[in-house]
Amino acid sequence: MNKMWSMLRLVIMAILALISVAPIVWMVAGAFRPYQELFKYTTLDWHLIVPVEWTWKNFHNVIFNARNPFLRYIWNTLFVASVVTALVLIINSMAAFAFAKIRFRFKTAVFALFMSAMIIPGEVTLVPNYLLMHDLGWLNSYKALIVPSMLSVFGIFMLRQFFAEVPNEMMEAARMDGASLPRTYVAIVLPAAVPALITLGLMTFLGNWDSYLWPLIVINEQKMQMIQVGISTFSSNEGTDWSKVLAANTLSTVPILLLFLFLQRYYIQGITMSGIKG
Structure with missing residues (x-):
């Protein structure tokens, strides 16, 4: 049986x-x-x-398209997604470390306030964020794509779960050996959360790689546009050239598949461990 x-x-x-x-x-x-x-x-x-x-004509027409510079779209998306991923890992890991290992007043209330932001749909914040980017003069710039994406409430929550599992005795031993709080964070806490960091990095990179609505709103200059918006330009009032759309989607999928193939072991480990600890 x-x-x-x-x-x-x-x-x-x-x-x-x-x-x-x-x-x-x-x-x-x-x-x-x-x-x-x-x-x-x-x-x-x-x-x-x-x-x-x-x-191979479809790929040739997509890559060497004079009206829609597809290679430029890939570079823009790769740059923005990489910078956002790096900033998310740095900023959110420091915030998670503070919530997990540092004592300060109103920590529970502040963390609960952070968690409450997860129930707010992203569409609700589109208009306020757009007005903020307009007031700052950041429209049609990479700053409008990078800065609003630097904070991930889910990322802070997930990393906090991992950091909380690091024994306090190890941090006490490091403090007695003369290690400062930043050194303890870098040398002890971060290495213990490598699977979680890779998981968060993959999720962040993928989210920015597939981003469509926000770049469509804040970027007007074609040469600065992101890849998903670039793919949509193959549709027009005259119709949709589905051969080009499929070729463009295939090209945009390759980097994500390669990234996942190299890091899938850490990704699965991070998801599994976060499920157990959460």
């Missing part, structure tokens, strides 16, 4: 995996199809996945 249940679980997991991967496979296959073939096969057929006529 145990063997049968194990086989049944494997079959169910395989089916779920196929359902999850099928849209990605179709997207990649569509990126190599000519436009005329894209919607020709709509039934369960081998050519639904494997193109009849393979072509």
Whole structure:
């Protein structure tokens, strides 16, 4: 019976995996199809996945598009996502360290106030944030994309859970050895939370890589635009060039897949440990 249940679980997991991967496979296959073939096969057929006529023209038209500089969009997104991720890890880890290991007045009340911000939908803050960026003169600049994204309430909560598990005896021993509070934070607390830091970094990078609405609002100059907004420019009043859209989406997916493949062990470990500790 145990063997049968194990086989049944494997079959169910395989089916779920196929359902999850099928849209990605179709997207990649569509990126190599000519436009005329894209919607020709709509039934369960081998050519639904494997193109009849393979072509690189879609990628060429996306990369070397004079009207929509796609490589520039990738660079903009890579720069903003990398800077935001680095700042989130630095700022939020310091805040989490303070909430987990430093005693100060009203700490519980302040932390509860931070947590209450998680119930506020992001759409509610769009207009106030836009007005703030306008008053600061940051519209149409990278500062409008980076600064509002530096703080992650969820990131502070998750890292606090990890930091709280670091024994206070280790910090006391470091203090007795003459280590300052910043040195204790860097040398003892941070190394203990590497899986959580990588998990938060991946989530932050992915969130900024897929960001669409906020860049659409605060960035007007085309050469400064982000990749998801750039992909949407392949749609116009005349129609949507789905071949270019699929090719652009395939190109934008590659960096995320490579990043996840290299760091998936830490990501899974961080998610698992945060679930146990939370």
